[in-house]
Amino acid sequence: MSRSYSTFSINDCRGNAMIYVLVVIALFAALAFVVSRGGDTSEASVLDREKVNVYASQIIQVSNQMKQGIDQMVWSGSTLNALDFCLPGEICASSAQNRAFQPDGGGMIMPKIPPEAINAVDSDPAPGWYMGRFNNVAWTQTGANDILFVAHQIRQDVCAKINELLVNDATIPPLTVDNKMALIDTARHSGGANVALDTAQCPAGCDGHLSLCVVNADGTIWTYYNVIGPQ
Numbered sequence: 408m409s410r411s412y413s414t415f416s417i418n419d420c421r422g423n424a425m426i427y428v429l430v431v432i433a434l435f436a437a438l439a440f441v442v443s444r445g446g447d448t449s450e451a452s453v454l455d456r457e458k459v460n461v462y463a464s465q466i467i468q469v470s471n472q473m474k475q476g477i478d479q480m481v482w483s484g485s486t487l488n489a490l491d492f493c494l495p496g497e498i499c500a501s502s503a504q505n506r507a508f509q510p511d512g513g514g515m516i517m518p519k520i521p522p523e524a525i526n527a528v529d530s531d532p533a534p535g536w537y538m539g540r541f542n543n544v545a546w547t548q549t550g551a552n553d554i555l556f557v558a559h560q561i562r563q564d565v566c567a568k569i570n571e572l573l574v575n576d577a578t579i580p581p582l583t584v585d586n587k588m589a590l591i592d593t594a595r596h597s598g599g600a601n602v603a604l605d606t607a608q609c610p611a612g613c614d615g616h617l618s619l620c621v622v623n624a625d626g627t628i629w630t631y632y633n634v635i636g637p638q
Contacts, residue, residue: 462524463568466558469518473556474635476515487636492538526562532596534560539592545605546615547637554636557590566620566629579622580612586623586630
């Protein structure tokens with residue numbers, strides 16, 4: 408009786424083992440992809456979340472730089488009450504040394520918000536940075552008007568990230584009035600007279616904070632403010 412034998416070598420074993428390893432690696436990669444996609448329930452991808460963090464950090468940094476500019480003008484002989492925020496091309500009523508944005512004054516330049524960080528829903532006023540001394544913030548030392556610097560109509564996720572960076576809480580306090588009424592000079596919009604920023608206008612979360620991001624009553628417009636010249 409003849410017998411047939413199959414041959415089995417170490418190379419065959421190694422080859423099969425390598426196939427199994429490659430299959431396991433492929434399955435693990437696919438599983439990791441599915442898990443990462445399933446865990447991302449926000450509108451932004453991981454990359455976009457990094458961008459949100461960059462935009463929020465930039466907005467905070469810009470406002471701090473503008474505060475340094477105001478401080479420099481005060482150190483150079485101006486006073487907070489004397490500063491004029493007329494923009495280049497506008498008629499200024501103050502003396503040269505008190506003009507924050509004029510070359511013969513503070514020489515400050517109004518920055519721009521990155522377009523990707525903007526959520527534009529209103530043109531009165533348009534999205535952008537605004538500065539003025541037109542209103543009192545209740546939790547500053549006196550009842551005098553403070554200098555506010557605000558980023559108006561930014562994205563909700565950027566607003567939340569700003570608060571997380573500032574106060575370790577991404578909650579966005581709502582105002583009971585339009586943001587522009589409490590945070591932007593009436594010379595820059597047609598919304599009517601300004602109202603003080605106090606606990607009546609921001610009853611949940613603003614009190615005591617000189618820098619924060621808020622949303623209007625109907626939850627459509629987000630504005631970051633920084634009291635860069637408290638009085």
